[in-house]
Amino acid sequence: MQTDDFAVRRAVDSDAASVAAVWLRSFTAALPSVRRAHTDHEVRSWFREVVVPGQETWVATAEGSVVGMMVVDGESLDQLYLDPAWQGRGIGGRLVHLAKQLRPAGLALWTFQVNEPARRFYERHGFVVAEYTDGRHNEEHEPDVRYVWRPGAHDQG
Template sequence: MSIRTARLEDATDIATLLLATRKACMPYAPLAHSDQDVRQWVRDVLLPSGGVNVLRDGDHVLGFVATRSQPGEAWIDQLYVHAGQLRRGVGSRLLLHVLAHLPGPICLYCFQANRGARAFYERHGFEAVAFSDGSTNEERCPDVLYVLP
């Protein structure tokens, strides 16, 4: 397995993984966009914006993480692991990779109902600092703001 900066040719694999993982692991948070729109967003917005890394095992993308930095903080905007690879270290490898390169504090949002992801981030030192009713996210699902000081 190896982690590298995502390339445009990874767009199909990343979008496929994102869509499949959302459908398998987050049925409480229906996508706000069509599959086609998500694929286009990955190709035309997410990848060109930079800050995306993939963990590959040969020809297979097992997970990806998207980050951004701004003065005074950094954000993890996306971290998805193939549903068949959960609890096998893929997410930890991706997270530790970006933590080694991002300035602190590091922030992220997670759905409150995503107990597995919340436990994952808390194991890695993130602290829940704010809870919302979801009115500010596209899915309208209650979320939690995590910060790693």
């Protein structure tokens, strides 16, 4: 179900708690089998003290609430999480499109191998697998996959 009843903007410090809440809800729903490396309190502190004030953080808002978040760092799409209740409405696609506009030379990202819905989403948006790992280099020690997008080939917005 596509909708345009949301807005995308740069996050401000006062968004940090909402951004963290979206991340926590999304991670819990999408990755129930993945061991989280940090407590809820640590995640909230990280978003409040590091991510929102110091990184290029974007939010999607609807009905007065943050329903999606994205962090772009250099060529990396570091975070892209949507509130589970708001998935399937075009918000993730709009955030990816924005990331591509912000980084027209290309993007790379990591996701867990078990996250099949995310993998299908990124592949639909022109990202291709560049590397699989056994997870020894991420905090969760979960096998992951690196995707890259370069303009031109397989680009779908």
